[in-house]
Amino acid sequence: MALKYSRQRQLIKDFLMSRKDHPTADVVYMNVRQEYPNISLGTVYRNLTLLADMGEIQRLRVGDGVDHFDADTSTHYHFVCSECGGVSDLKMDNIDSIIDIAGMNFDGEIHGHVTYFYGICGNCHKKTLS
Amino acid sequence: MALKYSRQRQLIKDFLMSRKDHPTADVVYMNVRQEYPNISLGTVYRNLTLLADMGEIQRLRVGDGVDHFDADTSTHYHFVCSECGGVSDLKMDNIDSIIDIAGMNFDGEIHGHVTYFYGICGNCHKKTLS
DNA sequence: ATGAAATCAGTAATGATTACTATTTTCAAA
DNA sequence: TTTGAAAATAGTAATCATTACTGATTTCAT
Numbered sequence A, B: 001m002a003l004k005y006s007r008q009r010q011l012i013k014d015f016l017m018s019r020k021d022h023p024t025a026d027v028v029y030m031n032v033r034q035e036y037p038n039i040s041l042g043t044v045y046r047n048l049t050l051l052a053d054m055g056e057i058q059r060l061r062v063g064d065g066v067d068h069f070d071a072d073t074s075t076h077y078h079f080v081c082s083e084c085g086g087v088s089d090l091k092m093d094n095i096d097s098i099i100d101i102a103g104m105n106f107d108g109e110i111h112g113h114v115t116y117f118y119g120i121c122g123n124c125h126k127k128t129l130s
Numbered sequence C: 001a002t003g004a005a006a007t008c009a010g011t012a013a014t015g016a017t018t019a020c021t022a023t024t025t026t027c028a029a030a
Numbered sequence D: 001t002t003t004g005a006a007a008a009t010a011g012t013a014a015t016c017a018t019t020a021c022t023g024a025t026t027t028c029a030t
Helices: A007-017 A025-035 A041-054 A097-103 A122-128 B007-017 B025-035 B041-053 B097-103 B122-128
Strands: A058-060 A068-070 A077-081 A087-090 A109-120 B058-060 B068-070 B077-081 B087-090 B109-120
Touching: A007 A025, A007 A041, A025 A041, A041 A058, A097 A109, A097 B109, A109 A122, A109 B097, B007 B025, B007 B041, B025 B041, B041 B058, B097 B109, B109 B122
Parallel strands: A077 A109, B077 B109
Antiparallel strands: A058 A068, A077 A087, A109 B109, B058 B068, B077 B087
């Protein structure tokens, strides 16, 4: 099952790397289609899953019922706007220490955590003031 | 749109309060049906959503593609076993201070956060050792 | 008792994602 | 450079959780 090159996969990864708003599979599809018109939605899904499994991208499940994808695999955190639904990065210190807090009274093994913050983003907040 | 009593809704809430493993809508359906055989799945979904909107129960989206429900609405945290998929409560100190950390370099308003921990639960860990 | 509003059971529809299949592409070895 | 097996694709069908719809039933203030 050696991995073989595919133009489609390359375009998908390139597109993801060019964006920092963590698009959904459908958005990836719409955009890659500009450059490669007959790519299929199934191919987009398959490659996003493949890339995520290889650890080259990150799959974000922020609870809105749709998976988002992020080409930045380093440890960082996300914010979800309750108004517009947008997902964005948060510049903040590492909070992995909460894993130790969680592990103190737990008899299994904690391997990690998923955290996202929600509220009103800067843009939507401005609009509310008008 | 005053709320009216319904036996079905009562049974759903009673069942949820009797369990601490945060069942899915389907599990609620299966169980309530023991006592009320012709309740419909749609009614279960509608009432779970209604109860969650009223703040009487909590909807948990832990990233496994299925919603879980918790009758305990107090602030607490959850663990998801990567092996068996089980969702359980974690006894741990409040970590709402991460909201302050997140808000330090953010220009919107942060209203809350969702955090869940994952790893191997005590039960599955034991089995791995054999 | 009564009737408008709420709820229900049953079923159809939705929407994201995955599975399937026949065809095309990749790439190491001849 | 050919070649052929493995990998990948396009297009479509299937899945699965959840939501929407509809005509019948239940609730409850008057």
